[in-house]
Amino acid sequence: MIRTFRAELDRLTGRKVVLAAAVIVLVFGIGGASVVLASAKPARDASGGLTPTIERLSGSGGGTEVFRFAAAFAGTLVFVVFVGLFAMEFSRGTYRTMLLRQPLRVRLLAGKIAALLCVAAVVLAATEVVMWLSARVQASGAGVATTDWVSLAGLGSAVSDYGMVMLWVTGYAVLGMTVAVLLRSVPLALAAGIAWAGPIEHLIGDAWPTASKVFPGLLLEIVGEGGTPAVSAARAALTVAAYLAVAAAITGTVFVRRDVTS
Amino acid sequence: MRDASPPRLPDAQVMTRTDSVVSINQLTKRYGGRVVVDQLTVEIPRGAVAGFIGPNGAGKTTTMAMLLGLVRPTSGEGTVLGESIHHPERYLDRVGALLEGPALWPSLTAVENLRVLARLGGHSDRRIPEVLDLVGLSDRGTDRFARYSLGMKQRLGIAAALLGDPELLILDEPTNGLDPAGMIDMRDLVARIAAEDRTVLLSSHILSELEHVCDWLFVIEQGRLVFAGRSDEFVSQTGTEVLLGPLQTSDLLALAAVVADQGFTVGREGDQLVVPVDDGDPRQMAASLNSAAAAVGIVLAELHVRRPTLEANYLRLLEGEAA
Numbered sequence A: 001m002i003r004t005f006r007a008e009l010d011r012l013t014g015r016k017v018v019l020a021a022a023v024i025v026l027v028f029g030i031g032g033a034s035v036v037l038a039s040a041k042p043a044r045d046a047s048g049g050l051t052p053t054i055e056r057l058s059g060s061g062g063g064t065e066v067f068r069f070a071a072a073f074a075g076t077l078v079f080v081v082f083v084g085l086f087a088m089e090f091s092r093g094t095y096r097t098m099l100l101r102q103p104l105r106v107r108l109l110a111g112k113i114a115a116l117l118c119v120a121a122v123v124l125a126a127t128e129v130v131m132w133l134s135a136r137v138q139a140s141g142a143g144v145a146t147t148d149w150v151s152l153a154g155l156g157s158a159v160s161d162y163g164m165v166m167l168w169v170t171g172y173a174v175l176g177m178t179v180a181v182l183l184r185s186v187p188l189a190l191a192a193g194i195a196w197a198g199p200i201e202h203l204i205g206d207a208w209p210t211a212s213k214v215f216p217g218l219l220l221e222i223v224g225e226g227g228t229p230a231v232s233a234a235r236a237a238l239t240v241a242a243y244l245a246v247a248a249a250i251t252g253t254v255f256v257r258r259d260v261t262s
Numbered sequence B: 001m002r003d004a005s006p007p008r009l010p011d012a013q014v015m016t017r018t019d020s021v022v023s024i025n026q027l028t029k030r031y032g033g034r035v036v037v038d039q040l041t042v043e044i045p046r047g048a049v050a051g052f053i054g055p056n057g058a059g060k061t062t063t064m065a066m067l068l069g070l071v072r073p074t075s076g077e078g079t080v081l082g083e084s085i086h087h088p089e090r091y092l093d094r095v096g097a098l099l100e101g102p103a104l105w106p107s108l109t110a111v112e113n114l115r116v117l118a119r120l121g122g123h124s125d126r127r128i129p130e131v132l133d134l135v136g137l138s139d140r141g142t143d144r145f146a147r148y149s150l151g152m153k154q155r156l157g158i159a160a161a162l163l164g165d166p167e168l169l170i171l172d173e174p175t176n177g178l179d180p181a182g183m184i185d186m187r188d189l190v191a192r193i194a195a196e197d198r199t200v201l202l203s204s205h206i207l208s209e210l211e212h213v214c215d216w217l218f219v220i221e222q223g224r225l226v227f228a229g230r231s232d233e234f235v236s237q238t239g240t241e242v243l244l245g246p247l248q249t250s251d252l253l254a255l256a257a258v259v260a261d262q263g264f265t266v267g268r269e270g271d272q273l274v275v276p277v278d279d280g281d282p283r284q285m286a287a288s289l290n291s292a293a294a295a296v297g298i299v300l301a302e303l304h305v306r307r308p309t310l311e312a313n314y315l316r317l318l319e320g321e322a323a
Helices: A002-012 A015-039 A062-073 A075-092 A094-099 A105-142 A152-183 A186-207 A216-225 A233-257 B060-067 B110-121 B127-134 B150-162 B180-194 B207-211 B231-235 B249-261 B282-295 B310-322
Strands: B020-031 B034-045 B049-053 B075-080 B095-098 B168-172 B199-204 B216-221 B224-230 B241-246 B267-269 B272-276 B300-306
Touching (some): A002 A105, A002 B110, A015 A062, A062 A075, A062 A105, A062 A152, A075 A105, A075 A152, A075 A216, A094 A105, A105 A233, A152 A186, A152 A233, A186 A216, A216 A233, B049 B060, B049 B207, B060 B075, B060 B168, B060 B199, B095 B150, B110 B150, B127 B150, B127 B180, B150 B168, B150 B180, B199 B207, B207 B310, B216 B310, B231 B310, B241 B249, B249 B272, B249 B282, B282 B300
Parallel strands (some): B049 B199, B049 B216, B168 B199
Antiparallel strands (some): B020 B034, B241 B272, B241 B300
């Protein structure tokens, strides 16, 4: 697993990838903060859990709550990225190349996802910092007070928000890997992933309120939002963890048992 | 109808287990009702350059994929470098392979691709310049893989296979898609690699490329082994002929009578007679025919032994199988 982890990390830390990641961090960090602050409303006008309120953002954790809100909007995008990263290896035949060097397949997948999550952790940390700085600069324009942001409580919120988003990204990574390994094709995996995480779950969710307690994508959104009145973040995180354990077991079993013919 | 007799395995009786780098026994792969590899039994001696011949879809790649742990056999057993093929992790660090063309990351350079593979296989980075030099890509190491021509990609694939300085090299159709010059380059490269005291298993459906480099051959057809043995035995199996051309074309009939008197069957090909060699030394036979012709006053302007090509024998073998 260590060998795969190092190899994958080598691939993900090339100059071009790092530059691209830096650009994404800056654009998402600055743009995300702008979007969240612009959509912030007074609590009396807010309609639901996904709407940031000026009162919440003015609290000690407001600086990094911006980050959590912005991340929650990018759910489908993150899922698609992970589906693509795993499915692409099938299309290119690079799993075959990798398995000739690392025939222990579970270790190969584990090393690969560990490296991806490691890079994601760094990118998220950088995004959180950029977004906090950007939000602090823009906050006064949106009527959000930032005096409590620089405090111990603010730091605690930053760590907890980071953990929530990281858990959320890990969930999308594992589910993305599962879809990719099961379908083994970029277009098929992307189509299935986007359809499920996008319209299908949300349409069913609109018609059937219990869906938010059951469907993995909706649960992950709740984790990203830090909980809703109907489902707490802890319960959503636990249910998601159970889903991920099952998904990882299915992925490992299928990847080990299937022939690699392309 | 198929020949019921088992495939020939010359010298099998003197080949001990430790002499075999690859040993497979009754290896079978089925996809649903379709049998792709059918009870294949093969031994590859250490140090051999073995050619794996068969038409497209004969089961060559599937067999190689089973040896490399990519495809699970339906039944049968096998060992590679003394380890069971059910545990490829025990031997793959000593095996280099290029299967179904090189599959690498297009956005990375050749050196970056090799570095990733070296990490993955636990090999040293120090081998990278060495293997790039061996395949003639030293000056293109910083080019992205996506910009490589097909021939360069194949060579980089071989460089990747050589990273771990393997005891056994498995190359599946390494000349696929190459132009004639590229094929000659690849053949020379394989010959150079083989000269480094490795065992090489090389598959192809282009027989002329195997003829010059392989000292051991396996022929499969529809997943079944139809020949296994030394390549010179395969080539000299049947089909060697002596060709005689008299100086005077008018002597052709008289010469045919002389050949027939010697107890040989004779045929005609233009202004030459063709005498098949059933057994014995063809050169000795040519010499005796020359003497017999001279004895009756026929001067030969042409006299030579025509040996069958690998391709001719292969086609004859397949025709025999089909019959």
